[in-house]
Amino acid sequence: MSLDPAAALRYHGRAMRILSGIQPSGRLHLGNYFGAIRQYLALQEQGNQCFYFIANYHALTGISDRAAMEEITLHVAAGYLAMGIDPDRSVFFLQSDVPQVTELCWILNCYCPVSLMEKATSYKDKIARGLPANMGLFDYPVLQAADIVIYDADLVPVGRDQKQHVEMARDLVGKFNRAVGKDVLVLPEAHIVPEVAVVPGLDGQKMSKSYDNTIEIFATSKQTKKRCAAIVTDSTALEEPKDPDKCNVMSLLKLLASPEEADEIASKYRAGEYGYGHAKARLAELTNEKFAAARDRYAELIKRGDTVRDMLATGGRKAREVAEATMRRVREACGIMTSR
Numbered sequence: 001m002s003l004d005p006a007a008a009l010r011y012h013g014r015a016m017r018i019l020s021g022i023q024p025s026g027r028l029h030l031g032n033y034f035g036a037i038r039q040y041l042a043l044q045e046q047g048n049q050c051f052y053f054i055a056n057y058h059a060l061t062g063i064s065d066r067a068a069m070e071e072i073t074l075h076v077a078a079g080y081l082a083m084g085i086d087p088d089r090s091v092f093f094l095q096s097d098v099p100q101v102t103e104l105c106w107i108l109n110c111y112c113p114v115s116l117m118e119k120a121t122s123y124k125d126k127i128a129r130g131l132p133a134n135m136g137l138f139d140y141p142v143l144q145a146a147d148i149v150i151y152d153a154d155l156v157p158v159g160r161d162q163k164q165h166v167e168m169a170r171d172l173v174g175k176f177n178r179a180v181g182k183d184v185l186v187l188p189e190a191h192i193v194p195e196v197a198v199v200p201g202l203d204g205q206k207m208s209k210s211y212d213n214t215i216e217i218f219a220t221s222k223q224t225k226k227r228c229a230a231i232v233t234d235s236t237a238l239e240e241p242k243d244p245d246k247c248n249v250m251s252l253l254k255l256l257a258s259p260e261e262a263d264e265i266a267s268k269y270r271a272g273e274y275g276y277g278h279a280k281a282r283l284a285e286l287t288n289e290k291f292a293a294a295r296d297r298y299a300e301l302i303k304r305g306d307t308v309r310d311m312l313a314t315g316g317r318k319a320r321e322v323a324e325a326t327m328r329r330v331r332e333a334c335g336i337m338t339s340r
Helices: 030-045 066-083 100-109 114-118 121-128 140-149 160-180 221-229 248-256 259-271 276-290 292-303 305-334
Strands: 017-022 049-054 090-094 155-157 189-191
Touching (some): 030 049, 066 292, 090 305, 114 140, 114 160, 121 140, 259 276, 276 292, 292 305
Parallel strands (some): 017 155
């Protein structure tokens, strides 16, 4: 689905409801910003009904240390707020503050064929990289489906590697609705921004915490320069022509520089007037300039951790109201009796 950048998206005559989340599995980096956060901010500005959550249940598939979980969850929350997520305009909350989502996950599991989960390429990729094959990792797409449909989400901004999970959510919605004989759950759609679907890391692979190839948003200026200097390039000498279309540094510069500056640097590459060292230094400058104000806000928020927690608690209350309304429909459709 394409996005209208000028106005709130409409869906059956109402503002579209957007849902997306991020795992607190590492420190925020450029891939998070260009692949997700920038979209979230734009969708918020357009006046959509935005639900953004920190997926700490999902993070349990890879984090078992209590202190690490708490620290990185607070980092991600403060980071999103520092970047501009506004809890007065978006519902910003912790996945764990909505227990209804795990209830819905179980119900969807009971309608989900095992064969559907066995098709998940993300699961296969993680197992191939040596991650333990626990049931949480295997069942990840069902919990993600519950995350999406419990808030009646219309649109789900995701990276290209997560598109299959949204398709699985659609499959589960269809199976459930057909089984109960009515449209209880809303059918979501995925949205991917093609030009930034993959942000390259230091080694040219997708920038990811899993590959330790990231440039962090909230690092110091000195740390940013060091990470940019570590980007892998070939051995072409400074005075020799270079192909800007095959350079990891140039791919990142295009995201941060103005189109005019990016074109100028590309021309200098081809003419042999610009070395990789120059490009890396400019990338560090642009990164530090881009996130300077957000870094200052982040530092203040981290000092006021209780304020961040209060904001998350408020978002959690709003999210639970919507989730419980969905669960009442689901329980009634399944014949699940409760004493509530």
